[in-house]
Amino acid sequence: MxxxxxxxxxxxxxxxxxxxxxxxxxxxxxxxxxxxxxxxxVVYGEWDALARGRKRVRRLGALxxxxxxxxxxxxxxxxxxxxxxxEAVAHVERLVGTxxxxxxxxxxxxxxxxDVARGATVTTGSGQVGLRLISGGSLRVAxxxxxxxxxxxxxELDAGAVYFDSEHAAARREPFAVVTAFGTLRDVGTQFxxxxxxxxxxxxxxxxxxxxxxxxxxxxxxxxxxxxxxGAAIRREPLSTxxxxxxxxxxxxxxxxxxxxRLIEVLEWVAAQTGRTLEFADATLERxxxxxxLSGSIDLEPLPKLVAVLAVTDPDLEYSIExxxxxxxxx
Amino acid sequence: MVTEDLEERRLVKRMLAHDAQAFxxxxxxxxxxxxxxxxxxxxxxxxxxxxxxxVTLTKAIRKLASYRGEASLFTWLCTICRNEISDHLDRVTxxxxxxxxxxxxxxxxxxxxxxxxxxxxEPEDRFRRLETTRLIQVALDxxxxxxxxxxxxxxxxxxxxxxxxxxxxxxxxxxxxxxxRAKRAFHDVYGALTRDIVGGGTGDSGATEWS
Numbered sequence: 418m419x420x421x422x423x424x425x426x427x428x429x430x431x432x433x434x435x436x437x438x439x440x441x442x443x444x445x446x447x448x449x450x451x452x453x454x455x456x457x458x459v460v461y462g463e464w465d466a467l468a469r470g471r472k473r474v475r476r477l478g479a480l481x482x483x484x485x486x487x488x489x490x491x492x493x494x495x496x497x498x499x500x501x502x503x504e505a506v507a508h509v510e511r512l513v514g515t516x517x518x519x520x521x522x523x524x525x526x527x528x529x530x531x532d533v534a535r536g537a538t539v540t541t542g543s544g545q546v547g548l549r550l551i552s553g554g555s556l557r558v559a560x561x562x563x564x565x566x567x568x569x570x571x572x573e574l575d576a577g578a579v580y581f582d583s584e585h586a587a588a589r590r591e592p593f594a595v596v597t598a599f600g601t602l603r604d605v606g607t608q609f610x611x612x613x614x615x616x617x618x619x620x621x622x623x624x625x626x627x628x629x630x631x632x633x634x635x636x637x638x639x640x641x642x643x644x645x646x647x648g649a650a651i652r653r654e655p656l657s658t659x660x661x662x663x664x665x666x667x668x669x670x671x672x673x674x675x676x677x678x679r680l681i682e683v684l685e686w687v688a689a690q691t692g693r694t695l696e697f698a699d700a701t702l703e704r705x706x707x708x709x710x711l712s713g714s715i716d717l718e719p720l721p722k723l724v725a726v727l728a729v730t731d732p733d734l735e736y737s738i739e740x741x742x743x744x745x746x747x748x
Numbered sequence: 749m750v751t752e753d754l755e756e757r758r759l760v761k762r763m764l765a766h767d768a769q770a771f772x773x774x775x776x777x778x779x780x781x782x783x784x785x786x787x788x789x790x791x792x793x794x795x796x797x798x799x800x801x802x803v804t805l806t807k808a809i810r811k812l813a814s815y816r817g818e819a820s821l822f823t824w825l826c827t828i829c830r831n832e833i834s835d836h837l838d839r840v841t842x843x844x845x846x847x848x849x850x851x852x853x854x855x856x857x858x859x860x861x862x863x864x865x866x867x868x869x870e871p872e873d874r875f876r877r878l879e880t881t882r883l884i885q886v887a888l889d890x891x892x893x894x895x896x897x898x899x900x901x902x903x904x905x906x907x908x909x910x911x912x913x914x915x916x917x918x919x920x921x922x923x924x925x926x927x928x929r930a931k932r933a934f935h936d937v938y939g940a941l942t943r944d945i946v947g948g949g950t951g952d953s954g955a956t957e958w959s
Contacts, residue, residue, distance in 0.1 A: 439903035439904060443881050444904050445780075445896075446783075446787060448783040452798045456802050459806070460802075467810065628905050635905065
């Protein structure tokens with residue numbers, strides 16, 4: 418009797434048996450990102466030295482064994498040159514007002530294009546900043562926030578709000594984590610915002626899903642949901658994926674170079690940045706958008722950029738916004 | 749598993765040839781699992797765990813050329829790690845009882861039995877449930893990293909197959925296929941962890957029903 422048949426005879430769905438067992442499961446512990454980075458760098462140095470030494474030893478093939486051992490030992494030492502992972506974990510992509518960075522005991526104003534090193538703390542005051550993460554994705558920091566980039570894939574949010582957009586970076590090695598005093602959030606192909614103050618944590622998910630892990634439990638926050646953690650209490654409620662709550666993050670949207678891109682790419686970018694679904698009045702318009710290649714670029718926020726692009730592409734093209742829809746029409 | 753072994757030997761060969769991508773694959777694939785392996789054996793102490801894992805990986809790199817693939821790479825790393833933990837405990841205490849591994853004990857039977865038992869708040873039941881939780885995590889960590897991750901995403905975090913596919917950077921069908929392989933591999937590993945407890949038959953553990 419096949420295993421499947423036997424389980425059916427027993428009235429047990431194999432998938433349900435699996436799910437029943439995993440009711441007892443909890444998320445596995447993740448090593449602290451800062452520790453992981455530190456150990457990676459040290460082990461990398463060890464490996465780099467060893468592998469370089471082996472490479473060179475192979476080239477010395479004709480030498481006597483004793484000489485090769487000596488050479489390897491020497492090269493092992495020489496090979497300890499810093500070729501370790503870069504310290505910078507982000508750079509400044511958007512800057513509004515004055516934002517400071519605290520690193521190495523010094524506080525300095527950030528400039529557009531500046532690198533932000535691992536371990537640096539960003540304090541926004543009345544300013545705002547959009548960061549391009551080296552590990553992929555965009556991290557936007559609202560006014561009155563304080564956030565430390567503890568690793569390539571992790572930020573500690575002490576106060577204020579941040580917005581993370583993974584930009585569908587499927588190649589990410591690990592999820593991006595936002596650590597707060599109330600729990601840790603990890604993305605799975607997501608756009609989400611986190612707000613922290615002294616008493617509570619709020620996380621709102623615009624796209625994808627976020628895992629919120631606290632001491633011993635974990636909960637998922639899905640698209641269009643907001644979860645508030647206040648002490649031991651967790652409140653879950655619906656959340657609009659568009660509108661005023663997200664406006665500050667939209668203003669910090671990363672630059673999008675339209676030169677050589679198809680019109681549909683720009684439209685999809687605007688829809689993603691404003692939390693809306695792109696729709697066309699008819700199939701012909703959609704085909705036109707797929708076939709039209711743009712020339713040149715102008716750096717604007719999403720909606721002003723849409724107006725500019727439509728105007729230069731075809732003056733008869735128009736857009737309208739109806740709640741969660743971005744509709745493209747033609748006069 | 750034969751394919752996995754072959755892949756691991758190739759990975760080591762590439763690392764020895766100074767291939768940086770191979771180093772990243774090695775670190776990303778084994779570091780977290782090794783960290784958890786050490787941490788559960790070190791009373792959940794993050795500082796000592798960090799130190800032990802650091803030393804383990806450094807020694808593993810130095811011995812890399814001696815890896816012949818007789819055991820899986822993770823098993824090989826765990827062996828080095830066990831020695832480091834043992835040395836550490838020798839240094840700090842003579843009381844070796846702290847390093848006894850629960851999954852090596854006959855008492856694990858109780859954890860498996862607890863799966864079918866009604867939930868109560870009795871301390872013993874709570875202990876059994878916690879042990880079951882830990883055994884599942886041990887089994888997930890014994891699997892190739894992407895298998896363990898995919899199962900955790902699906903059954904612990906509740907992600908859809910589409911989300912898992914996106915996270916792995918593969919198509920939906922490939923993700924479904926990977927999940928099926930991961931479930932079979934989990935069945936084998938979890939079954940092996942509990943086999944001695946349930947009288948040598950995987951059927952008693954319910955594991956055959958997951959295929």
